[in-house]
Amino acid sequence: MEVSNKQVIYRDYITGFPKETDLVLNTSTISLKVPEESNGVLVKNLYLSCDPYMRILMRKVPDNNLFTCYIPGSPITGFGVARVLDSRHPNFKEGDLVWGTTAWEEYSLITTPETLIKIEHTDVPLSYYTGILSMPGMTAYAGFYELCSPRKGECVFISSAFGTVGQIVGQFAKLTGCYVVGSAGSKEKVDLLKNKLGFDAAFNYKEEHDLDAALKRYCPDGIDIYFDNVGGKMLDAVLLNMRPRGRIAACGMVSQYNLEEPEGVKNLIQVIYKQIRIEGLVVFNYYHLYPKFLDMILPHIREGKIVYFEEINEGLESGPAALIKLLSGRNVGKQVVVVARE
Amino acid sequence: MEVSNKQVIYRDYITGFPKETDLVLNTSTISLKVPEESNGVLVKNLYLSCDPYMRILMRKVPDNNLFTCYIPGSPITGFGVARVLDSRHPNFKEGDLVWGTTAWEEYSLITTPETLIKIEHTDVPLSYYTGILSMPGMTAYAGFYELCSPRKGECVFISSAFGTVGQIVGQFAKLTGCYVVGSAGSKEKVDLLKNKLGFDAAFNYKEEHDLDAALKRYCPDGIDIYFDNVGGKMLDAVLLNMRPRGRIAACGMVSQYNLEEPEGVKNLIQVIYKQIRIEGLVVFNYYHLYPKFLDMILPHIREGKIVYFEEINEGLESGPAALIKLLSGRNVGKQVVVVARE
Numbered sequence: 084m085e086v087s088n089k090q091v092i093y094r095d096y097i098t099g100f101p102k103e104t105d106l107v108l109n110t111s112t113i114s115l116k117v118p119e120e121s122n123g124v125l126v127k128n129l130y131l132s133c134d135p136y137m138r139i140l141m142r143k144v145p146d147n148n149l150f151t152c153y154i155p156g157s158p159i160t161g162f163g164v165a166r167v168l169d170s171r172h173p174n175f176k177e178g179d180l181v182w183g184t185t186a187w188e189e190y191s192l193i194t195t196p197e198t199l200i201k202i203e204h205t206d207v208p209l210s211y212y213t214g215i216l217s218m219p220g221m222t223a224y225a226g227f228y229e230l231c232s233p234r235k236g237e238c239v240f241i242s243s244a245f246g247t248v249g250q251i252v253g254q255f256a257k258l259t260g261c262y263v264v265g266s267a268g269s270k271e272k273v274d275l276l277k278n279k280l281g282f283d284a285a286f287n288y289k290e291e292h293d294l295d296a297a298l299k300r301y302c303p304d305g306i307d308i309y310f311d312n313v314g315g316k317m318l319d320a321v322l323l324n325m326r327p328r329g330r331i332a333a334c335g336m337v338s339q340y341n342l343e344e345p346e347g348v349k350n351l352i353q354v355i356y357k358q359i360r361i362e363g364l365v366v367f368n369y370y371h372l373y374p375k376f377l378d379m380i381l382p383h384i385r386e387g388k389i390v391y392f393e394e395i396n397e398g399l400e401s402g403p404a405a406l407i408k409l410l411s412g413r414n415v416g417k418q419v420v421v422v423a424r425e
Numbered sequence: 426m427e428v429s430n431k432q433v434i435y436r437d438y439i440t441g442f443p444k445e446t447d448l449v450l451n452t453s454t455i456s457l458k459v460p461e462e463s464n465g466v467l468v469k470n471l472y473l474s475c476d477p478y479m480r481i482l483m484r485k486v487p488d489n490n491l492f493t494c495y496i497p498g499s500p501i502t503g504f505g506v507a508r509v510l511d512s513r514h515p516n517f518k519e520g521d522l523v524w525g526t527t528a529w530e531e532y533s534l535i536t537t538p539e540t541l542i543k544i545e546h547t548d549v550p551l552s553y554y555t556g557i558l559s560m561p562g563m564t565a566y567a568g569f570y571e572l573c574s575p576r577k578g579e580c581v582f583i584s585s586a587f588g589t590v591g592q593i594v595g596q597f598a599k600l601t602g603c604y605v606v607g608s609a610g611s612k613e614k615v616d617l618l619k620n621k622l623g624f625d626a627a628f629n630y631k632e633e634h635d636l637d638a639a640l641k642r643y644c645p646d647g648i649d650i651y652f653d654n655v656g657g658k659m660l661d662a663v664l665l666n667m668r669p670r671g672r673i674a675a676c677g678m679v680s681q682y683n684l685e686e687p688e689g690v691k692n693l694i695q696v697i698y699k700q701i702r703i704e705g706l707v708v709f710n711y712y713h714l715y716p717k718f719l720d721m722i723l724p725h726i727r728e729g730k731i732v733y734f735e736e737i738n739e740g741l742e743s744g745p746a747a748l749i750k751l752l753s754g755r756n757v758g759k760q761v762v763v764v765a766r767e
Contacts, residue, residue: 147698148669314693327490327707333696347689351656354675354705356489361703363696365669 085112091187091402093153096143100341101410106403113190117171123194124175126165128185129425131402132213133409133418137161138340149365158186164212172196182212187402189422207384214247214417215391218366223251224376225369226310226332230362235260237307242317243337245272247417250280252310254389257281264301268412279390294320313338315346322350331361392416427454433529433744435495438485442683443752448745455532459513465536466517468507470527471767473744474555475751475760479503480682491707500528506554508767514538524554529744531764549726556589556759557733560708564676565593566718567711568652572674572704577602579649584659585679587614589759592622594652596731599623606643610754621732636662655680657688664692673703734758
């Protein structure tokens with residue numbers, strides 16, 4: 084039996100800033116049974132995650148080795164939370180809740196279910212498994228603890244600090260006893276960083292004509308750890324302000340994603356002068372740490388020691404608007420699309 | 426009693442490519458006794474080292490936190506081998522041979538003798554203590570073994586591979602069982618890399634219009650380790666050819682030293698996609714490993730398992746020509762200036 088299946092379709096390759104009209108709604112049909120020849124799972128999508136890396140998948144010329152770029156005419160893919168309706172894979176059974184890569188549609192046949200992770204703890208909001216408890220949370224955890232070697236008293240600077248990853252890194256850094264500074268793109272986000280997330284300082288990068296001068300003002304003794312979500316000009320300014328043996332976790336370069344030709348980073352010689360370590364993060368390399376991560380973060384969430392902001396759009400129809408909002412930085416908190424609350 | 430003291434004087438700040446006439450010979454006088462109020466040493470300089478980093482010290486606006494830039498009207502400084510003629514420091518006595526930072530002159534009063542290292546092994550040429558057995562050798566050793574985590578079978582690419590550091594790194598990599606590829610700036614150097622230093626492949630970067638294509642040809646399976654002595658365009662091309670979890674030791678950026686405004690490096694997003702680690706090397710942070718380094722390298726040198734090329738200029742008068750030759754890449758082998766053979 085086939086049912087109707089609303090989808091968000093990727094229209095065509097995008098150059099420059101993506102627009103809502105680059106994504107179109109479509110209604111298809113789907114069988115709610117896994118085909119006999121498959122060992123996949125059939126899921127009902129509940130929550131979809133909007134993440135900056137999705138812009139990278141809209142390129143005509145793929146420049147990454149991690150993800151398959153979006154195919155014009157097909158639904159976009161991303162992380163999400165889903166309920167298993169049918170399974171031919173031994174790890175999953177009907178009724179399981181999972182998070183992992185799915186498509187932007189009501190129901191999906193997932194043919195690589197080994198990439199899905201079963202959700203065991205449901206005393207926290209399910210939507211958290213699009214953010215703080217899934218890939219972005221693991222990015223913050225692995226990026227900060229595994230790549231940055233943080234020590235108490237060090238100065239940590241985070242760009243895109245009110246982004247999903249930034250929010251969490253900042254709170255990890257405070258738990259470690261660091262001095263934490265963040266940049267964000269609006270006064271509202273800056274206020275939230277300082278007043279709700281415990282950042283020691285924060286600034287609106289859009290109001291700073293001289294990023295080097297801003298960093299010298301907010302991090303007067305220099306930066307020990309830079310958690311980089313943006314790349315480009317901010318990275319260049321940070322390099323001038325790193326302390327000897329500073330560490331940079333390269334987790335995202337969102338300032339470059341809409342450019343056809345990336346900006347050049349000019350101050351790399353500082354990497355030598357100060358023995359700086361820059362390391363990229365492929366979060367999938369750290370998924371074996373997920374149980375340890377949950378053991379650490381769930382109590383903090385339950386006790387309110389780590390707070391978390393979400394911005395929820397209701398309905399798959401609101402998906403294109405939600406994703407474009409995220410990609411242009413207008414959301415305040417983790418951007419989630421609710422497909423169904425069951 | 427004062428004696429005559431020939432010196433190589435830095436005339437004025439240099440923009441663009443340095444020329445011989447930027448350095449002038451002068452004759453001063455010096456007392457061969459350490460003043461009573463000093464705890465320094467008075468040395469007779471024997472061999473002076475020409476090193477690429479010296480170009481950085483000719484800048485008007487210092488951009489580094491490691492060295493004091495040259496002062497117009499004063500002798501230039503650099504690494505050298507010297508004989509102690511008088512000492513008021515407990516670590517050194519008359520007759521000791523030392524290597525470390527000295528000035529380009531016949532005799533020098535060194536007021537920070539704690540930076541000098543005593544030479545204990547004199548069965549190898551003394552001039553080796555300007556290169557393979559001093560700062561450049563330690564740069565190769567720490568950069569390769571401490572920063573690059575090399576494993577047998579990995580592909581190692583070295584730029585400026587016939588430079589003092591490059592020569593040694595390449596041979597360390599061969600000893601480790603790596604596949605070793607080098608770039609250099611002349612056919613002569615490329616031939617020496619392949620025929621005398623055991624490199625598996627080498628190319629003349631000046632003959633390659635497309636560095637990305639060249640790297641794909643010489644390192645078809647990608648690069649696990651890049652030992653970077655040049656920065657700039659080569660670094661950008663290497664980033665496109667790194668393998669997942671590749672490591673880059675940032676040891677020099679000689680392609681940038683004559684530029685007022687550095688070139689931008691555009692492909693840093695690959696650092697994320699491939700979880701690349703870039704780490705700068707401040708060799709002084711590894712000087713505690715010097716005895717271990719000597720224990721390792723001296724037997725290899727004595728047994729001829731590590732070979733080493735030098736280019737010797739005789740006489741302090743030839744110093745300006747030797748240094749300019751090094752800074753323009755025309756030397757073939759470690760560039761040394763002999764001040765005195767005692």
